[in-house]
Amino acid sequence: xxxxxxxxxxxxxxxxxxxxxxxxxxxxxxxxxxxxxxxxxxxxxxxxxxxxxxxxxxxxxxxxxxxxxxxxxxxxxxxxxxxxxxxxxxxxxxxxxxxxxxxxxxxxxxxxxxxxxxxxxxxxxxxxxxxxxxxxxxxxxxxxxxxxxxxxxxxxxxxxxxxxxxxxxxxxxxxxxxxxxxxxxxxxxxxxxxxxxxxxxxxxxxxxxxxxxxxxxxxxxxxxxxxxxxxxxxxxxxxxxxxxxxxxxxxxxxxxxxxxxxxxxxxxxxxxxxxxxxxxxxxxxxxxxxxxxxxxxxxxxxxxxxxxxxxxxxxxxxxxxxxxxxxxxxxxxxxxx
Amino acid sequence: xxxxxxxxxxxxxxxxxxxxxxxxxxxxxxxxxxxxxxxxxxxxxxxxxxxxxxxxxxxxxxxxxxxxxxxxxxxxxxxxxxxxxxxxxxxxxxxxxxxxxxxxxxxxxxxxxxxxxxxxxxxxxxxxxxxxxxxxxxxxxxxxxxxxxxxxxxxxxxxxxxxxxxxxxxxxxxxxxxxxxxxxxxxxxxxxxxxxxxxxxxxxxxxxxxxxxxxxxxxxxxxxxxxxxxxxxxxxxxxxxxxxxxxxxxxxxxxxxxxxxxxxxxxxxxxxxxxxxxxxxxxxxxxxxxxxxxxxxxxxxxxxxxxxxxxxxxxxxxxxxxxxxxxxxxxxxxxxxxxxxxxxxxxxxxxxxxxxxxxxxxxxxxxxxxxxxxxxxxxxxxxxxxxxxxxxxxxxxxxxxxxxxxxxxxxxxxxxxxxxxxxxxxxxxxxxxxxxxxxxxxxxxxxxxxxxxxxxxxxxxxxxxxxxxxxxxxxxxxxxxxxxxxxxxxxxxxxx
Numbered sequence: 001x002x003x004x005x006x007x008x009x010x011x012x013x014x015x016x017x018x019x020x021x022x023x024x025x026x027x028x029x030x031x032x033x034x035x036x037x038x039x040x041x042x043x044x045x046x047x048x049x050x051x052x053x054x055x056x057x058x059x060x061x062x063x064x065x066x067x068x069x070x071x072x073x074x075x076x077x078x079x080x081x082x083x084x085x086x087x088x089x090x091x092x093x094x095x096x097x098x099x100x101x102x103x104x105x106x107x108x109x110x111x112x113x114x115x116x117x118x119x120x121x122x123x124x125x126x127x128x129x130x131x132x133x134x135x136x137x138x139x140x141x142x143x144x145x146x147x148x149x150x151x152x153x154x155x156x157x158x159x160x161x162x163x164x165x166x167x168x169x170x171x172x173x174x175x176x177x178x179x180x181x182x183x184x185x186x187x188x189x190x191x192x193x194x195x196x197x198x199x200x201x202x203x204x205x206x207x208x209x210x211x212x213x214x215x216x217x218x219x220x221x222x223x224x225x226x227x228x229x230x231x232x233x234x235x236x237x238x239x240x241x242x243x244x245x246x247x248x249x250x251x252x253x254x255x256x257x258x259x260x261x262x263x264x265x266x267x268x269x270x271x272x273x274x275x276x277x278x279x280x281x282x283x284x285x286x287x288x289x290x291x292x293x294x295x296x297x298x299x300x301x302x303x304x305x306x307x308x309x310x311x312x313x314x315x316x317x318x319x320x321x322x323x324x325x326x327x328x329x330x331x332x333x334x335x336x337x
Numbered sequence: 338x339x340x341x342x343x344x345x346x347x348x349x350x351x352x353x354x355x356x357x358x359x360x361x362x363x364x365x366x367x368x369x370x371x372x373x374x375x376x377x378x379x380x381x382x383x384x385x386x387x388x389x390x391x392x393x394x395x396x397x398x399x400x401x402x403x404x405x406x407x408x409x410x411x412x413x414x415x416x417x418x419x420x421x422x423x424x425x426x427x428x429x430x431x432x433x434x435x436x437x438x439x440x441x442x443x444x445x446x447x448x449x450x451x452x453x454x455x456x457x458x459x460x461x462x463x464x465x466x467x468x469x470x471x472x473x474x475x476x477x478x479x480x481x482x483x484x485x486x487x488x489x490x491x492x493x494x495x496x497x498x499x500x501x502x503x504x505x506x507x508x509x510x511x512x513x514x515x516x517x518x519x520x521x522x523x524x525x526x527x528x529x530x531x532x533x534x535x536x537x538x539x540x541x542x543x544x545x546x547x548x549x550x551x552x553x554x555x556x557x558x559x560x561x562x563x564x565x566x567x568x569x570x571x572x573x574x575x576x577x578x579x580x581x582x583x584x585x586x587x588x589x590x591x592x593x594x595x596x597x598x599x600x601x602x603x604x605x606x607x608x609x610x611x612x613x614x615x616x617x618x619x620x621x622x623x624x625x626x627x628x629x630x631x632x633x634x635x636x637x638x639x640x641x642x643x644x645x646x647x648x649x650x651x652x653x654x655x656x657x658x659x660x661x662x663x664x665x666x667x668x669x670x671x672x673x674x675x676x677x678x679x680x681x682x683x684x685x686x687x688x689x690x691x692x693x694x695x696x697x698x699x700x701x702x703x704x705x706x707x708x709x710x711x712x713x714x715x716x717x718x719x720x721x722x723x724x725x726x727x728x729x730x731x732x733x734x735x736x737x738x739x740x741x742x743x744x745x746x747x748x749x750x751x752x753x754x755x756x757x758x759x760x761x762x763x764x765x766x767x768x769x770x771x772x773x774x775x776x777x778x779x780x781x782x783x784x785x786x787x788x789x790x791x792x793x794x795x796x797x798x799x800x801x802x803x804x805x806x807x808x809x810x811x812x813x814x815x816x817x818x819x820x821x822x823x824x825x826x827x828x829x830x831x832x833x
Contacts (some may be wrong), residue, residue: 020379021377067449067450070448070449070450071385071449072446074370074373074374075374075378075381075385076374076615077374110451110453110456110458110459111451111458112366112370112448112457112568112570113568113570113573114568114570115448115451116451117451131481145724166728166732169731177795241389243389244389244390247385247386247389248385248386248387249387251382251386252382253378253381253382255378256378256379256382258404258407259379259404259406259407259410260379260402260403260404261401261402261403261404262384319430
């Protein structure tokens with residue numbers, strides 16, 4: 001009897017040790033807003049003797065990304081990619097793209113067809129994107145980044161592809177490449193959309209990886225996103241050697257997530273932002289209906305998010321300077337530590 | 338899993354090649370890509386991380402990447418990279434420092450960046466005036482390949498494949514000559530039938546390689562050609578004039594297997610079929626030969642409509658056809674009406690009735706024993722059932738697993754697509770057949786004292802060579818490999 005138990009046991013054991021080599025979908029969201037790239041260069045030429053212009057840094061990054069896409073396609077023949085640009089005027093699917101027939105050939109014709117099909121469209125779409133930008137620049141220069149919008153559409157795409165490929169047990173991950181020079185100012189207003197992305201990503205078991213190029217401070221919300229979805233957050237100084245970062249830290253395939261130690265540095269800032277001013281708050285007010293966080297008492301005595309009216313008495317009490325009141329204020333709360 | 342079977346067989350072959358041959362292989366970018374894809378995921382990760390690194394890498398650093406409970410996989414991936422000579426001693430010659438094979442590194446970089454590739458991915462003929470549709474290609478390859486399989490199963494009223502194919506089947510031991518010069522399927526042949534289409538093709542191709550060596554063909558040329566076939570795009574015509582002489586002769590043979598197609602009128606061009614493009618991919622969609630080909634044929638109609646976006650179509654395949662459901666009471670339902678599929682099932686299932694789109698049957702002790710006696714192993718049966726499991730079964734198992742994980746995240750259970758009772762029972766039926774295991778070894782008896790017996794037996798147990806012992810009679814038995822060590826130990830400690 002022992003022999004029977006033994007062999008059956010071994011049979012199951014050896015199976016657990018195998019990593020299944022399943023195809024995966026890589027969705028890359030790239031922040032291509034010219035504005036932030038130019039600022040990045042300005043900052044760097046101020047601090048050091050960096051001679052390159054903003055476009056150069058951007059092009060450097062784009063080159064690395066194309067090679068990175070190829071690397072992902074090389075990993076498994078069933079692998080798929082998707083590339084989305086978060087541009088100054090909204091997001092755009094670069095690959096797969098609606099008008100898929102490339103008009104000109106900018107990629108070496110010798111290249112492996114699987115790569116070439118993707119690369120040609122990517123390069124072509126990029127070219128068009130910047131051309132449009134160049135023509136329409138004077139009319140409207142938006143300073144806002146559409147990163148969160150691009151992330152949500154990336155996740156919808158992931159969702160669709162996962163549904164379509166239910167039989168092949170496709171897995172997915174999302175890589176966000178952002179260039180953070182905006183002093184974290186405009187990303188604050190993206191707190192809610194990014195939070196929503198995080199929730200849907202965890203539900204789909206899609207991990208979010210983030211590469212942040214330049215910029216002094218960490219982008220806290222993206223960091224939270226990687227933390228919640230067991231992704232990797234990486235902050236690099238400039239685009240030099242970006243491919244090395246992409247091909248190591250960002251190359252952890254979903255099938256390897258369980259066995260590779262993720263190169264995460266430091267602790268994550270879990271603080272949230274105020275819905276009105278966009279400031280990151282450690283202690284603030286919370287609406288008791290919709291749980292939105294505020295750093296100041298909202299004007300108009302109603303919640304800016306859900307429009308539920310606040311009790312004027314309590315507001316008045318909250319407005320008072322710190323006093324020793326015997327009742328606990330109802331609308332005061334400590335959000336996180 | 339049968340999925341990895343073809344990878345291991347190909348890898349074993351590649352690892353066995355002499356170093357010079359390997360280095361010559363790495364000169365071709367297409368081959369590099371194919372070999373890269375054949376590696377384990379962890380090895381792929383390490384290679385990618387070293388690819389753009391100019392310095393030597395310490396093995397300790399690789400070790401730091403991996404969680405402690407996955408050390409086994411780390412060792413395995415390092416071993417396979419070393420035996421393929423993909424990683425070699427670092428430039429500084431220090432221990433533990435390694436680097437990528439420079440030839441491989443250069444070619445693989447070229448693959449990714451589109452550098453100097455020298456047509457190793459085939460030379461597309463752009464001036465193709467009358468292109469062959471993918472539907473024709475699929476039909477052609479399906480016909481050729483199914484002929485071979487049908488011939489092996491012995492389906493009545495099928496054509497006989499070409500003479501070279503028969504030679505190959507015989508050489509690889511899949512079929513043997515019975516009386517009257519007819520070929521009969523062997524035990525290996527039965528096992529072959531249960532594998533997925535990739536594994537089958539590679540079994541034949543590796544055999545082809547062995548035959549080619551005896552025919553003075555250069556293995557590097559042959560391998561390069563096979564790997565190139567795997568990287569070609571379906572539905573495109575490729576020029577033959579860049580091929581070497583060896584490769585031109587191969588063209589004809591590959592045509593017999595249905596890997597490539599040539600127009601009767603124009604031998605300067607060839608078209609890779611879907612079978613060829615599958616060579617280096619392990620798309621799970623194609624779980625077996627017949628399923629693959631059936632879905633190919635079904636899909637052929639669709640692809641003709643949306644030609645052009647061929648980057649996608651390989652992965653969006655459905656596996657509905659040939660999917661089977663197995664219940665805990667050993668009843669089996671297979672949604673298939675291809676004679677080949679049914680013939681394969683009948684190897685180990687007692688089939689009961691056949692309907693327009695499905696067959697039902699029962700796994701019985703008798704039917705499984707029959708298969709086992711034919712040389713098919715329990716593992717192969719299980720793997721076959723698992724890979725052909727209906728998507729619904731798979732989804733059910735996945736749901737169950739995620740429920741269990743939600744309750745207790747520490748559960749070490751893996752996905753069980755098949756009912757565990759069935760899996761265990763098939764294994765037990767196999768165990769019934771080998772109730773006696775024999776070992777070669779040496780018996781130690783006649784010890785002078787109990788203490789002497791105890792010390793030596795303990796030593797043998799410690800080094801793991803002890804197979805049996807009896808305290809009362811002061812005897813024990815060690816395996817052949819361990820004998821000299823035990824003898825040495827005894828000599829050291831007890832000889833005066």
